Amino acid sequence: MIKLQTESLKKLLVGSGAVPEEKFDNLLKESIRKQHNIVDVLVSEGVLTLDQFYDLVAGAIGVERANLGARKINEEVLNLIPQEVASQRRIILFDREPDGTYLAAMEDPTDLETIDF
Numbered sequence: 812m813i814k815l816q817t818e819s820l821k822k823l824l825v826g827s828g829a830v831p832e833e834k835f836d837n838l839l840k841e842s843i844r845k846q847h848n849i850v851d852v853l854v855s856e857g858v859l860t861l862d863q864f865y866d867l868v869a870g871a872i873g874v875e876r877a878n879l880g881a882r883k884i885n886e887e888v889l890n891l892i893p894q895e896v897a898s899q900r901r902i903i904l905f906d907r908e909p910d911g912t913y914l915a916a917m918e919d920p921t922d923l924e925t926i927d928f
Contacts, residue, residue: 823871877916900925
């Protein structure tokens with residue numbers, strides 16, 4: 812999962828209207844007290860779903876969220892990156908556009924080193 816700084820996360824969730832500021836602040840205190848991730852607390856409290864969170868983050872960083880459960884994965888393209896490399900870099904190729912562009916799913920789409928790779 813992408814690790815966002817608390818202030819960036821608050822700005823994203825409160826600024827988008829997904830979470831009221833007071834609710835975020837209260838649950839942040841709770842997450843610190845319980846030593847849990849704030850996103851996990853927000854989801855467990857029903858404030859937002861994990862899908863909503865991922866959609867907000869994807870929109871904020873300007874990438875499309877890849878819902879691989881709803882897509883047919885091209886096995887030929889999938890095997891272009893060896894499993895060991897895919898596991899290490901947390902990336903898979905899942906399809907190819909007609910123009911030759913590969914479609915990739917990454918755990919951290921802000922990882923410029925992996926994108927360059």
